[in-house]
Amino acid sequence: MSSSQQPNLRLERFKAVAGNQNSILLSVLIALAIIFTLAEPLFFSVATAGNILTDWGSIVLLAAGQTLVIISGGIDLSVGGTLAISGVTSAWMMSVVLGFDTTTSGSDAHPPLMIGAVTAVITGILVGLVNGFLITKLRIVPFVATLSTMGATLGFAIIISNGMPIGGPNDFSIISPINRDWMPLSWAVIGVIVIVTIVGLFLHKSRFGLHTYAIGSNPFAARAAGINVERHLTKIYALAGGLAGLAGFYVYLRLGAGSPSSGTMRELDAIAAVVIGGAALMGGVGRMLGTVIGALILFTVQSGLIMAGVAPDWKKVVVAVLIAAAVAAQTLKRENRQR
Amino acid sequence: MQMGEVIYEVKGVSKRYGSVVALEGANLKVHAGEVVGLVGDNGAGKSTLVKVLSGAHMPDEGEIFLDGQKVSWANPRQALESGIETLYQDSGLAPHLTVSKNVFLGREITKPGILGKLGFLDSKAMEEKAHADLERVGIAVPASNRPVNQLSGGQKQAVAIGRAVAWARKVIILDEPTNHLGARQAGEVLQVIKEAKRKGLGVIFISHTLPHVLEVTDRIVVLRLGRVVRDAPTSQFTGDTLVGTITGTIQAIPEDEV
Numbered sequence: 001m002s003s004s005q006q007p008n009l010r011l012e013r014f015k016a017v018a019g020n021q022n023s024i025l026l027s028v029l030i031a032l033a034i035i036f037t038l039a040e041p042l043f044f045s046v047a048t049a050g051n052i053l054t055d056w057g058s059i060v061l062l063a064a065g066q067t068l069v070i071i072s073g074g075i076d077l078s079v080g081g082t083l084a085i086s087g088v089t090s091a092w093m094m095s096v097v098l099g100f101d102t103t104t105s106g107s108d109a110h111p112p113l114m115i116g117a118v119t120a121v122i123t124g125i126l127v128g129l130v131n132g133f134l135i136t137k138l139r140i141v142p143f144v145a146t147l148s149t150m151g152a153t154l155g156f157a158i159i160i161s162n163g164m165p166i167g168g169p170n171d172f173s174i175i176s177p178i179n180r181d182w183m184p185l186s187w188a189v190i191g192v193i194v195i196v197t198i199v200g201l202f203l204h205k206s207r208f209g210l211h212t213y214a215i216g217s218n219p220f221a222a223r224a225a226g227i228n229v230e231r232h233l234t235k236i237y238a239l240a241g242g243l244a245g246l247a248g249f250y251v252y253l254r255l256g257a258g259s260p261s262s263g264t265m266r267e268l269d270a271i272a273a274v275v276i277g278g279a280a281l282m283g284g285v286g287r288m289l290g291t292v293i294g295a296l297i298l299f300t301v302q303s304g305l306i307m308a309g310v311a312p313d314w315k316k317v318v319v320a321v322l323i324a325a326a327v328a329a330q331t332l333k334r335e336n337r338q339r
Numbered sequence: 340m341q342m343g344e345v346i347y348e349v350k351g352v353s354k355r356y357g358s359v360v361a362l363e364g365a366n367l368k369v370h371a372g373e374v375v376g377l378v379g380d381n382g383a384g385k386s387t388l389v390k391v392l393s394g395a396h397m398p399d400e401g402e403i404f405l406d407g408q409k410v411s412w413a414n415p416r417q418a419l420e421s422g423i424e425t426l427y428q429d430s431g432l433a434p435h436l437t438v439s440k441n442v443f444l445g446r447e448i449t450k451p452g453i454l455g456k457l458g459f460l461d462s463k464a465m466e467e468k469a470h471a472d473l474e475r476v477g478i479a480v481p482a483s484n485r486p487v488n489q490l491s492g493g494q495k496q497a498v499a500i501g502r503a504v505a506w507a508r509k510v511i512i513l514d515e516p517t518n519h520l521g522a523r524q525a526g527e528v529l530q531v532i533k534e535a536k537r538k539g540l541g542v543i544f545i546s547h548t549l550p551h552v553l554e555v556t557d558r559i560v561v562l563r564l565g566r567v568v569r570d571a572p573t574s575q576f577t578g579d580t581l582v583g584t585i586t587g588t589i590q591a592i593p594e595d596e597v
Contacts, residue, residue, distance in 0.1 A: 207447050207458035210436070214444055217433035224395075224427055225445030226416035284435035 021278040025293040029300060036304030043307050049184035050177040052299045054254070057192045058083070060295045061247035062270035063277075064196045065240025067291045068203060070274050072236050073216035073283025074135070074142035077267050079244040081153030082127045084263030086248030088157045090120035091166035091258025102256065104169035112169045117249045124245020125238050127153055132234030150267065157260035165257035175253045188253055195246070199239075200288030212236060216283025272319060273298055276326040297322070343371030345407070346541040347392070347423070347510045352401030354387050361387040362398070363565040369510065369541035374532060376552040376573065377545045379562030380585055385545050386428075388562065389514050392543065393425035394418030405509065419445070422508030428515040431499040434488035439469035441487055442502045472505035473498065477527075477534050493524035500531055510541040517551050529555045549581055561585055 037044040062079040069076045093116055094100050100112040127149055134145035175188045185193075203209035211232050214222040223229050251262045277294030279286025301322065302315050348368035354361045362384045369375045379385050390396040391403075394412030403410050405421055412418045415425070432441050443465045449455035469483045478501035487495055496516060503511050513532065517525040525548075532555050535542050546552050552559060552573075559576055561569040561584045569584050576584075583589035 202458075205459050207449065207460060210440060210444070210447060210460060213436060214433045214440075217435040220427070221431055221433045221441075222444070224393075224415055224425065224431060226419045227445055228414075228416070284433070 022287065022289050022293065025277065025290060025297065029293055029297050032297065032300050032304060036300070036308060039304070039308040043304060046177070046180065046182060046184045048303060048307065050180075050186075052296070052303050053184055053189050054175065054177075054186065055299045055302070056295050057186075057189045058247045058250045058254075059266065059269045059273060059298070060196055060292060061192055061243045061250060062266060063273040063291045063295050064199050064288065065243035066267075066270045066274045067277070067279060067286055067288055068199070068212055068236050069142070069240050070271075070279045070281060071203070071216045071283060071286040072212050072233060073219065074233070074236075075146065075271070075281070076131065076237065076240050077143065077146040078127060078131060078149040078153055079240060079247075079270055080263035080266035080268075081150040081157070082124050082241055082244035082263070083248040083251060083266055084157040084260055085127065085153040085160070086120040086123040086245035087252045087255075087258040087262055088161045088166060088248075088260055089123045089258070090116040090249050090252050091168045092160055093119040095166055095168040100169040102167040102169070106171055106173075109169035109171045113171065113174075113253075116168070116252065117246070120245040120249035120252070121242050122245070124241040124243065124248065126241070127244070128238035128241020129234065131237040131241065135237065136230035136233050154260070154263065157263070161258065161260045163260060165255065165259040167257045168252075170253065170256040172253075172256070175250075188250060192250065195243075196288065196292060199243070200292075203288050208232075208235075213284055216285075218284075269295075269298060269319075272323050275323055278326070278330065280330060294326075343373075343539065345369070346371045346405070347543075348404040349388075349391065349398075350402045350404070352388070352391055352398045352403075354384075354391060354396065354398050360565050362391070364401070365562065365565070365567050366570070367392075367543075367560055367567065369543055371509075371541055372536055372539045373558065374536050374542040374544055374556045376556035376559040377543055377562065378547075378549065378552055378559060378581070378585055382564075383562040383585075384565040385562055386514070387565075389425065389427075389512060389543075389545060392418075392510075392512055393423065395425075416445075419506075423510045423512065424503040424507035425512040426499055426503040426514060426516055428518065431503075432487045432495060435486055437466075437484050437486055438473075438490075438498050439466040439483040441498060442469040442472065442483070442505070446506070473501040476501050476504040477531055479527075493520055493527075496520060496524070496528065497531075500528055504531055504535045504538075504540075507535065507540050510543065511535055512543045512545070514545045515547065516544070517546060517548055525551065549578060553578065553581065563587055 062083065066076055066079060094112045098112050098115065104112065131146055131149055134140045135142050175186050177184050177186055203212065211222065211227050214227060215229055215232060219229055252258050255262065273295035274286065274291050276297055277287065277290030279290065298319060301318055305315050305318060306312060345368050350366050352365045353363050365384065365388055367388065377385055377388065387396065391398045394415040394417055410421065433444065436444065448461045448464045448468065450459045450461045466483045478497045487498065500513065500516050516528050520528065529551060532542055532544060544552065544556055553576065556573045558572050559581065560567055563585065580589060
């Protein structure tokens with residue numbers, strides 16, 4: 001290979017692994033787990049892992065879509081609102097349209113739940129298409145375009161539900177850990193992992209992903225290379241919307257109801273996960289695995305602080321510090337490289 | 340001079356932006372194996388003409404001919420697919436992508452079988468082919484798996500121009516390719532232009548650096564205030580007369596031979 005001209009190959013390779021964003025993030029995650037276990041030994045348990053992973057499931061779906069959007073140089077503030085409206089339309093479809101109420105449970109609930117899942121995803125994709133339209137056709141910057149759809153989705157979620165959660169059929173075993181003694185994962189979380197893995201593979205290995213990076217890196221170059229930038233961005237926002245819709249259905253499974261308030265401020269958790277995971281808000285940079293670990297760090301900190309007896313209000317402050325630290329680290333790294 | 344047929348031609352092209360007339364009835368043609376220099380002061384309409392030639396902008400008036408066939412471009416992709424490559428000033432590469440991904444951007448090699456149908460990329464094949472393609476057009480290739488933002492300015496430009504020459508089938512449009520380059524690097528770029536000419540491509544070379552234009556072109560087209568004021572073989576210009584024609588101190592010679 002061409003790198004054989006490098007005299008200090010072994011050192012270079014060590015630096016590459018040690019300086020790798022994902023290795024750093026994993027180290028942070030492990031360090032946090034050790035610190036919280038020392039502070040409260042009960043932290044190290046299947047139950048805690050189950051709680052963290054269940055929280056993680058909904059946010060990582062939002063964050064996976066957000067990763068694509070941020071790599072393309074945009075931002076999607078509407079994912080929290082999309083989560084809420086999708087949960088509500090999903091519940092509305094199952095209970096009001098199909099007539100299944102909360103008494104339908106266990107495997108009897110599976111057929112309506114499938115229709116509910118499809119409804120949630122379609123709702124999310126529609127919101128994403130509206131975002132795509134506002135951004136590519138009306139040329140509204142992503143921040144403002146998705147800020148308006150954020151307001152609109154949160155508003156519609158309340159209008160459709162009259163401000164109250166809509167209960168419906170459910171099978172709580174889907175969202176509960178498979179085994180409380182040794183298996184913290186639930187089938188829902190496993191499903192989320194499969195979906196995020198597939199999205200990650202498309203991001204890093206396919207033409208779709210390459211064009212996403214190219215647009216975020218230099219939209220002019222992407223257009224000059226013949227990429228239909230507008231159509232690609234619309235696809236990205238539609239995909240982010242679809243994933244947020246799925247997150248809405250995931251939250252429905254947790255609550256057994258579609259709640260109009262379930263999405264409030266969740267977009268900030270998603271953006272935090274992406275930024276902690278190493279993506280740059282200017283576009284062109286980011287890794288799906290970074291986002292996945294970033295979201296895990298977020299919920300490990302939240303869980304750990306609560307279990308260590310820190311007042312829940314401090315959680316927001318700690319998350320804020322984490323975001324600032326992640327962005328500062330990125331900036332330092334970039335300046336070092338340019339020096 | 341082993342020049343072929345007229346390969347690419349625009350006739351009577353006009354373009355207005357609001358009340359600003361950027362181009363007024365401009366004509367330009369390039370033969371296969373010919374290097375045409377396009378020069379003019381800032382605001383003379385060079386960039387606009389480049390955008391019309393590359394398919395980025397549709398002219399308000401005028402016609403475009405490729406191989407004698409009338410064509411019109413709705414977007415740059417159509418021009419690209421017809422064999423016209425454009426190297427834009429300074430901004431042709433995506434800095435976060437590797438050299439090979441940049442070379443293949445928009446024309447990726449996908450894996451065989453079902454994965455390829457899903458758009459999964461054959462990165463290895465692209466790296467090897469990018470390396471070979473750049474070498475073939477005479478570019479000293481930096482490692483093709485390195486991100487472009489880790490290359491020097493000269494290397495970046497080499498990659499951009501190498502990509503354009505490697506892909507071009509008919510015409511290559513180079514907008515200020517020697518800008519910001521040192522003397523040696525600029526010399527390499529001029530070498531690549533000569534290589535493109537040998538390949539039988541029609542080359543349109545836009546530059547402010549008049550010595551480069553005089554060295555490498557066969558014919559020079561001078562734009563002033565949106566009009567073509569001179570279109571003549573390079574041998575009819577000296578440095579002084581070229582400057583005079585650009586600035587207007589030498590009066591326009593009507594293009595009666597066009």
